Amino acid sequence: MLSKIIDQTKIDHFTKWFERSESIVIVSHVSPDGDAIGSSLGLMHFLESQEKTVHVVVPNAFPDFLKWMPGAKEVVLYDRYKDFADRLITEADVIVCLDFNAIKRIEELGDVVLASKARKIMVDHHLHPESFCEIVISHPEISSTSELVFRLICRMGYFEDITLEGAECIYTGMMTDTGGFTYNSNNREIYFIISELLSKGIDKDDIYRKVYNTYSESRLRLMGYILSNMHVYKEHHAALISLSKEEQGKFDYIKGDSEGFVNIPLSIKDVCFTCFLREDTEKQMIKISLRSVGTFPCNKFAADFFNGGGHLNASGGEFCGTLEEARAVFEDGLERYKELLNA
Ligand code: 5GP
Structure with missing residues (x-):
């Protein structure tokens, strides 16, 4: 019942x-x-x-x-x-x-x-x-x-x-x-x-x-490419992956191809917070996806830094600016949340 x-x-x-x-x-x-x-x-x-x-x-x-x-x-x-x-x-x-x-x-x-x-x-x-x-x-x-x-x-x-x-x-x-x-x-x-x-x-x-299990070959290659450029912030138990418009072009990116990518770095031992930055193809903005395991509040991080929201362990937001600027905001956020990330 x-x-x-x-x-x-x-x-x-x-x-x-x-x-x-x-x-x-x-x-x-x-x-x-x-x-x-x-x-x-x-x-x-x-x-x-x-x-x-x-x-x-x-x-x-x-x-x-x-x-x-x-x-x-x-x-x-x-x-x-x-x-x-x-x-x-x-x-x-x-x-x-x-x-x-x-x-x-x-x-x-x-x-x-x-x-x-x-x-x-x-x-x-x-x-x-x-x-x-x-x-x-x-x-x-x-x-x-x-x-x-x-x-x-x-x-x-x-x-x-x-x-x-x-x-x-x-x-x-x-x-x-x-x-x-x-x-x-x-x-x-x-x-x-x-x-x-x-x-x-x-x-x-x-x-x-x-x-x-119905993805295209190019999606799998894109996944490999993105992961090879992943940045791990050991001191913050966090990881970041990103995808620019130019890279999307190289891999024949279509909507949904990067679905689930943000979760992958969570499979690294001791990483409890991940971020995926994707340059949008339609609008001038960076789409942010955040995931966490445990009690780290992704939604609060999204609201504080990326005008977004969502759930405790899965949230998102948007950023007006370049990929580099979004990454800098993320890194600044990591520093501010360092204590919680190490809790
Ligand atoms: P995803 O990373 O799959 O795009 O989004 C994960 C969750 O974050 C969504 O289910 C939604 O709750 C939230 N989310 C994603 N993007 C935004 C956004 O731009 N604003 C707000 N408020 N929530 C978002």
């Missing part, structure tokens, strides 16, 4: 909306990851099984290794189909905001979501949710939004209606946001949920292969 972590009043409130609505739009964050797409499509499959008209809208493209997911082709990319998405959002009865806590995380999509008269619900697991939704289901202690979507559907009384396709999407989100159940994954209820998803017929080993 699962603990009833979501407030009954919120379940009842959403159930009322759900029963009365016909058209539902699900939105998720920029550069959608496995949990953003997994939770969105997982919920989409369930709502479709209840004869609702459902659309998933995200700000921009998601990585190729998620494109096998059932329903992935139907996801509307806002940067390509703005007018269509604007109409869907404006005319929706309900908007479900999944896997983000702040309106800026959906970039330009935020304006039309805020302007829409639709009722809005947030289902998310990031700290400090903003209050742009009438119903806020926010549980930072839960490791993925996909898990929250599973819990929500079950608490509404519809476990039986979760389809194989929906179960595959939910499992993918749970798996990717825990690095294949290697972090944030000690809650035993996660494994109860997996067992329930297996009862729907998912092949978890096959999902793992589709997500983690």
